[in-house]
Amino acid sequence: MASEPLDSVTVDHARSASPVRSPTVAAGIDPAQRDRWRWFQRGLPYISVLVFLGVWQVVGDHIDPILLATPVNTAKAFWDLLTSGQLGPAFGSAMADLGIGYGLAVVVGVVVGILMGRSRTAERVLNPYVNFFQATPLIALVPLIVIWFGVGLEARVAVTFMLAIWSIIINTATGVKETPDALIDVGRVYKLSRLQLVSRVALPHAVPSIFAGLRIALGKALIGMVIAQMEVSVSGLGGLIINYGNAFKTAYLLAAVFTASLVGMIAAALLEVLRRWWFPWTTNDDRNLW
């Protein structure tokens, strides 16, 4: 009698798992045509970009180059910046500012987040500040940071750090706090110490949430880094952008902007690689063979 509901559940599963035929197959479209369609779908992003560049080139050829540089001219400017030795150091300084500011934000943010996630007291004490800074347009604080830290590396790092840290704190605290009681029970039954309950249960549980926070924070850190290089000390990629902007050399400005987005893409890819490498269990990439 007790096993009756169990059996009926099994039957339900079997029914719902019956193969669903894909609508394309059902419609009886010929396979070659379907393959072509699939390749077209895959190529769409590239086609989209090529069309965009083409339109941009045609439009750019017909208007004042100060308003809009053409893709070809932007590429030339990029090459010029690269070979004249301006781009390399600017790229390096952008990576350095980002690396230090964001790196510090990760370390401090995760530690504070764990504290807030595990301790009610810490959460109550720190919550007002986290909420305040999360709601404040932090760029408005850049002048204050200049007053405190001057106009050098420290100030640029501080701006980057300040923009990045809040998302990291919030996501870490959330992930830690939402550790299922059942998993904490497991840790307690098998005699993990209080510290181990954090390091071996709550923290691993929070990893996916932390990485989501790291992604958001990376975007904010990039903004902080470029703003700092434009406004705090005219240097690096932000420096190139503002200098060429002021000189109305739009092609060079755009080349620097694209380099900044390259910095962002490299950093995001690095983050993704680290996640897959250190936390393989967060990726569900089991091969479905057939």
Place this chain on the structure above:
Amino acid sequence: MTAMGGARIEISGVGKRYAQRRNSAHVVLQDITLTIESGEFVSLVGASGCGKTTLLRMISGLAPYYPGTISIDGQVVRGVPKRVGFVFQDAALLPWKTVSGNVAVGLNEVRGSYTRQEIAGIVEEKLALVGLSEHAHKYPRQLSGGQRQRAGLARALVGEPELLLMDEPFGALDAFTRLRLQEELADIVERLRTTTVFVTHDVEEAVFLSDRVVAMGANPGTVRDVVDVDLPRPRTSREAALNSARGIELRENILQLVMGTHTDRVAH
């Protein structure tokens, strides 16, 4: 490292309530008194929601704050007692550890007395016991429900505990695996004399494995009756034990008791 003779549990006058809404409480367990002797195998049967899981969590020290006392070997339970193996109802595997990693967690308490190789060996042995050797390197999300449950079982057994608390450990298994693991478990407890509290909805399983079966009533959860399962041990053949005249009689009795608790609950 064999723990001969398990823990002795004394539960006296224990209750449990959960806050429900403002100013109201839901009484889950009321005035539970029960002594489980060292090395005894006791099953808890009763309607869903009658407080079986809650009682296991209280015995294991996971759910403190209640009227009455629970003591293990004469010591009042404060925190998790030593050498407990707990099979959780929903397996509760750590998603970031592989199956063998999860099973090794069960050795955490006695880790100091083994080398790495020994630990790997013991884990492997228990995985073989529950038939998961081929899945040792998978993550929990890559397992079926029954495989997860078996991994949880291996984790509870691996430290050779003095007290084994099992919350519907065979609930999600197919009939064949279920019978095999029942026999393995009967063998293990007869060999090690580990005190075991076992929650199940399966009367045959309870009769085959137990020294006593506790039938619980619901709303609030109480001990309704305790049935002595006086079938001879070792119970080498499950069929013979269950189909002996006494076996049939016991199954009938317990079934009646369980049905009673169910109708009771509906009548409420």
